[in-house]
Amino acid sequence: MNAHTSVIGLNGAAGRIDIAVDRPVQGPVRGIAVIAHPHPLYGGTRDNKVVQTMARALLALGFVCWRPDFRGVGDSAGVHDEGRGETDDLLAVVEAARAADINTEGAALPLVLAGFSFGTFVLSRVAARLTDAGSPASRLVFIGTAASRFTIETVPSDTLVIHGELDDTVPLQSVLDWARPQELPVVVIPGADHFFHHRLTVIKQLLLRELR
Numbered sequence: 001m002n003a004h005t006s007v008i009g010l011n012g013a014a015g016r017i018d019i020a021v022d023r024p025v026q027g028p029v030r031g032i033a034v035i036a037h038p039h040p041l042y043g044g045t046r047d048n049k050v051v052q053t054m055a056r057a058l059l060a061l062g063f064v065c066w067r068p069d070f071r072g073v074g075d076s077a078g079v080h081d082e083g084r085g086e087t088d089d090l091l092a093v094v095e096a097a098r099a100a101d102i103n104t105e106g107a108a109l110p111l112v113l114a115g116f117s118f119g120t121f122v123l124s125r126v127a128a129r130l131t132d133a134g135s136p137a138s139r140l141v142f143i144g145t146a147a148s149r150f151t152i153e154t155v156p157s158d159t160l161v162i163h164g165e166l167d168d169t170v171p172l173q174s175v176l177d178w179a180r181p182q183e184l185p186v187v188v189i190p191g192a193d194h195f196f197h198h199r200l201t202v203i204k205q206l207l208l209r210e211l212r
Contacts, residue, residue, distance in 0.1 A: 010096055012089045015077025019093060020046055022055050022065040030062030031110035031138065032097045034090060034126075036119025038144075040070045040080055050116045050143055053200045057207035063112060066097045070122075083118075083150065087125040094126065110138035112211070117144040117170070117194070124153035139211065143203065144194055148174035154182055160210050161185070162203060164192030 004023040009016045023029075035058075037051045038044030045051075046067035055065040070086050071078035078085065098108050115123040120142040130136050140159040145152060148170050163175050165188050172188065179186050187206060192199040 009075070010092055012071075012078070012085075012092050014071050014079075014081075014085055014089070016075060017068050017077075017089050017093060018073075018075040019066055019068040022059055022067065024059050024062050024064065027062055029064055029101055029109065031064075031112060032101055033058045033063040033065045033112040033114055034094055034097055034123075035065055035067045036090060036113075036115040036123050037067070037070065037073075038117035038119060039146075040073045040118070044118060045069055045073050048116065049200060050196055050203065051119075053196075053203050054114045054116070054141065054143070054207060057204045058112060058114065058211070060208060061211055064097070064101055066093055068093050083122050083125065086122045087129070090122055090126045091129060094130065108135075112139045112141060113137045114141040115143070117146050118150070120145045121150035121152055124155060127155060128153045141207065141211075143196075144170055145175050145178065146170050147178035152178055155184065157182070157184065159184060160187070160206070162187045162189065162206060164188075164194060164196060164199070165190050166192060167194040169194035 006021050008019050035051055035054055037046050037048050046069050058065050069076040072080055101109055113123045127137055140155050143162045189199050189202055
């Protein structure tokens, strides 16, 4: 994505997990972010425009961004596992990301988990596992939460949930139905579809404002 983007590989249960790592161009590293892309069987990759928009916003805030390709996408090994193996893979990515950057006292940096569509399903499972292990993420960002297609886990009350008013892939009502029992606010972008065509700048500004 920029001159400070490198591609690395991790060994996962199904083989190589291929990851683009974006580092801030300047300033201190404030935190780390793991960003999960949309459904791999429908063309989802780490280079999806919504995923890249999230990465650009987080980079501007000083986060190192890890953008893995799910199993069977690009140079990542394996085949689609309906979220099960993908959860294990992203937990391995989180572990590697946390080990790669620490603060000046040697402690872990804040971790943001940011997902789009199918990525929100996987990251909801990752977040739950991290919480159960006593090492929760600092913040979750869910865009186009795939609540009508998958069972999305309960998330922390400060999770930033963004959805398009005119999403016909994941209807807004399904996200509201998921969020309502949690008393979880949902930011609705008027006129936006599932892929946020012509609304990516709005997403970036929301992230910059909410995560600053």
